[in-house]
Amino acid sequence: MTGPVPELAERATACANRLLEADHVLLASHIDADGLTSAAIAAQALERADIPFETVFKKQLDEDAIAAIADTAYETVLFTDFGSGQLDVIGEYEDAGKLTPIIADHHQPADRETEYHLNPLLFGIDGASELSGAGASYVLARALADAQDGGAAAAADGGTLEAADETTARADNRDLAALAIVGAVGDMQASGGELHGANAGIVEEGVEAGVLETGTDLALYGKQTRPLPKLLEYATDVRIPGISSDEAGALSFLEDLDLELQRDGAWRRWAELTSEEKQTVASALVKRAVSRGVPASKIDQLVGTSYVLCEEPVGTELRDASEFSTLLNATARYERADVGLGVCLGDRGEALEQARTLLRSHRRNLSEGIDLVTREGVTTEEHVQWFHAGDRIRETIVGIVAGMAMGNAGISRSKPIIAFAEKNDEECKVSARGTHSLVGQGLDLSHVMSEASQAVGGDGGGHDVAAGATVPSGHEDEFVARADDIVADQLS
Template sequence: MDAPVPELAARAARCAERLRASDDLLLASHIDADGLTSAGIASTALERAGVAHDVVFEKQLDRDAVERYADAEYDTVFFTDFGSGQLDVITEYDAFTPVVADHHQPADAETACHLNPLLEGLDGGSELSGAGASYCVARALEGEEADNRDLAALAVVGAVGDMQVVEGELIGANAEIVAEGVAAGVLDASKDLAVFGTQTRPLPKLLAYASDVPIPGITGDRNGALRFLDGLDADLRADGEWKTWADLDVDGRRTVVSALVQRAIRTGVDAAEVEALVGTTYTLTGEEPGSELRDASEFSTLLNATARYDRAAVGLAVCRGERGAPLDAARDLLREHRRTLATGVGVVRDVGVEREANVQWFHAGDRLPETVVGIVAGMAMGEDGVDAGVPIIAFAEKDDGDADADDEPGVKVSMRGTPRLVERGLDLSAVASEAAAAVGGDGGGHEVAAGATVPAGRESDFVAAADAAVGDQLSS
């Protein structure tokens, strides 16, 4: 068996050896799309290898969670999409052997079974996601009859959901996994219109809601999108209803893209943004055409909806191939998620966005769930009064329903930037970590998106520290 990421082969082998030897195994994973696909890959591979296991999900891996695992007397705990940053805490306990497949910045501690691209010089923010790390372990778990290359499709969903697409495509180790998925017949990677909703949204809605490359007269304007499409010489309807992008033939797609590019150029859209209209799309060939699961981006959004409303088990079931009731439940949660997001930008308008020298911020209080405030912050960038070229910080009250009465109240922080800001030197992971530490909190994440938890009442101090850190990064 050839390793999908040769640099990580030895680490993957050590992790797999420990997992096979486990008598009582717990799989613990993060709740976002990358965490759910990580768990789906790991759980499926463990089942195929005959390794019994339990699964739990956490919004955040902290000391309380690690203590619960230790008290439960598992001999091994397999951490996916988190664990590296908490190794200093994890290694304090000798009740279990930790196995970690993660891509976040590691803490200053060591353990024998630790797979992380950063330990081998690979970029964990753009070259390999948590799902990709789990996939490496899954391939090492293969026996004589097992072939886990079909799990590459889930690894790609995780990478896309973790915003690891760079200039329109997955790169580095992620690209190697894409190649394995294509070879296994579970993925198709091809150049196409790079907007969200190509499988499920009727064309007018698809174009009006496509905000990554704003086109005057179409983006955010349903009537404008209708007029644009009505003016094209192409077969865009079936039985009187608008087709989806997936329904169009090659000629129809070519006609729409050509007209979009011409409109963008004519209305003054930057040339680099025009080029971004077309990118690599990742299609899960085994899924039903026209479903959310067919497109990696739509699949990841569906998974995010399950976890953010405390239904991670539903997302895991879908990742493990269950359809029927789990998929119906996931779709219901997605509809709820979209309703929440639709009102979210209105909440931002109501509370207002404050501008500092290098960042902007808002505080949603209890008006938005902590699990979606980061998504809303990203959606708000470019709205009236929100500068799309400046990092945004969002605060929301933490859901501390499970906290002890003596615990200090906390505030959830979500931070969003843009790829262009990252190119200029922005690293929100470092900003979140530095600013949170300055106020007695904890933070981290990725260059373009990060998060933190800080004590209530220290938000202004966090903003000041983050503003200074971003200023230093962008001025260097």
């Protein structure tokens, strides 16, 4: 079988066959939404293949973390959603016979080769916009199912299966496509309102397997869980004067519509509306946006492709890929990756309740952080803008705060934003966020973070639209100056 991404099929098969040779495997993964879904996909694929494994999570795969992994009793290590950028260090342990790395990642690789390296960037596929870490893990999972016992999940003639029944979807791991899409959405790959490239192939398999539904819908966060007034009030990606960030305005807008907006004394949610009711609200939103002078290009962004996990209950954060990914990020940012993994693996009891508690705290911290940045403002250079939160914003969420603050009063969306937060007594965490429009003009924050951090004795990387670094404390001004110069060259 060629799998969902034909370009990666041969390499995925090689990686799968090597996993099947292992007596046991250490699964090491990143902790954000993409990392958690990557780990969950890999874990289920390994379990179904009867390969013993243990899972560990790392917030950062630095030299100490790699040394600790190499010091374990595991000879075979599967890295998901990281590892490519650290291949130079991992390779030293591989050369010393300490481990055999198998990498399913989508980040920019270091200047080093290894045999079992599954990364879309090696095959001409954009890892920032076309395939996430979870997508790479999914490609590996599909190959692993096919490789077992000569391809038990494949058609007898060597072709691909098209049946969408639950048993078949589980046998060939297509049921894991839903998690791959959550990872891609969480990694901000739904640019222009939808997933494309290699991700589209995974979406297609998820739909065929009966675990995903797609459709054109309002492109606002919170359609499953937020009461309608809050859905509109908090929708700030496309700002509509008199509604966005305006509690009374959003309420008044809805009350002017001839709809049943409350039932049993409670506001209904978008997911509970009929198709006709959704059309009424959407049309009124567009009309209001036009009347208030919102640019046509922005109005177009009000509508996008929805990715629904159709096996999850309506009205829960697990049914919408965007809300699911936010829930997972909430567990990761507060060092409870185990909770996020539990949710991904189907725990709808204790793990889900813990995740929801963390999400409430996460939202509160984000709100306070955004208020802080908006109130104090940013320092504007010629090509970048930046702020230093010190210890007032957690270093694990400062990047999210920076991205969400863009567009607020005094914070431009026409320049990338760089955020600093205290990591420890000796180091600062740096997070950078841009826009897809800036990326289209040449911005590559992965390169910016890598080059600027190395210039001051740090290390960094990531994606073109979002990246991060760790730098020695006291070198922030030097870092900003270097980043400003690099961005100037990219956007010139």
